[in-house]
Amino acid sequence: YSPPFPPDTIQKAKKLNKKYLMPLSLYPHYSKATTGSNIHYLQKAIDKNYPKLQMIPAPAYYLHNGYIQAFADRINETVNKGEALNDFYLLFSAHGLPLYFLKEGDPYPFQITQTVSKILARLNRTQNWTLSYQSAVGPLQWLKPDTEAMLRALARRGITKILVVPVSFVGDHIETIHEIDIEYREVAEEIGITDLRMSKAIECHPGFIHALADTVEQVLIPSGVHCERSGEEASSLTIKEGVK
Known part of the structure; x- marks a missing residue:
């Protein structure tokens, strides 16, 4: 969507005579539609521009x-x-x-539920919460429940104070500051939800930055970069709890 594009990155690695490329996705959860797609395009750029470069996501x-x-x-x-x-x-x-990704074994929704469970445990929260999905487009069937539909369902139950947590996003952009904080807010006002809030993006939170660094370091060994897997197979692995 914006530069630098994969070929630009690969050409830079070639000029620097690098042996390895380690993509670090800002999609915390793996899906073939997101991280998997990015890895695919990177590999195509490697094959075309610098075949000896080894990618270790x-x-x-x-x-x-x-x-x-x-x-x-x-x-x-x-x-x-x-x-x-x-x-x-x-x-x-x-x-x-889209649901067809699930039929192909995509782990994304399972990973999302695991993240939510961990956050709830950290908050010592066991009730008055739910998970929904947003940003569906086109005629395909997508994961449900839909966030707007869930807001309407909660309003029918008489719930008037809701805190929306954009759980799959690490930064603010159109799907948070516009879709949630403007479009869903307008819906909330129409249906009687008097207090709709959105938690800020985690962005530069020290814990998140540490998670990124730790994720990279766990793939490294003292003598250099090492991973028995490469490409999409490696990117679909999971760093568990990491160092506290």
Whole structure:
């Protein structure tokens, strides 16, 4: 969508005479539609421009303690002094995925539920929460429940205070600051939800930054870079809790 594109990166690696390329995805969860697709295009660029370059993708890090803590902190920061987090219904909103990916064994929805479970455990939260999916486009069937539909369902139950957690996003962009914080806010006002909030993106939270660094370091060994797998197979692996 924007430069530098894969061929540009590969050409730079070639000029520097690098032997290895380690892509670190800003998609915390693995899906063939996201990280898998990016790895595919990188490999095509390698094959065309610098075939001797070995690609060793960093694994998914959706269970890393630093990543989980970043979300827990952002959620707590959304609650003002004098308020309690338990006053709010937690709605975890993840980017959707066409259902046909699931038929091919895509792990994305399972990984999302694992992240949510870890965040809830960190918050010591066992009730008044749910997971939904957003950003579906086109005629295909996508993961459900849909976030807007879930907001309407919660409003029918008389729930008026909702904190939306953009759980699959690490930075703010059109799908958070516009889709959630503008479009869904307009829906909320129409259906009687009086207090709809969105937790801030984790962005530069120290825990998240540590998770990224730790994810890379766990693939390295003292003598250099090493991984028995490469390409999509390696990128679909998972860094578990990591170093606290």
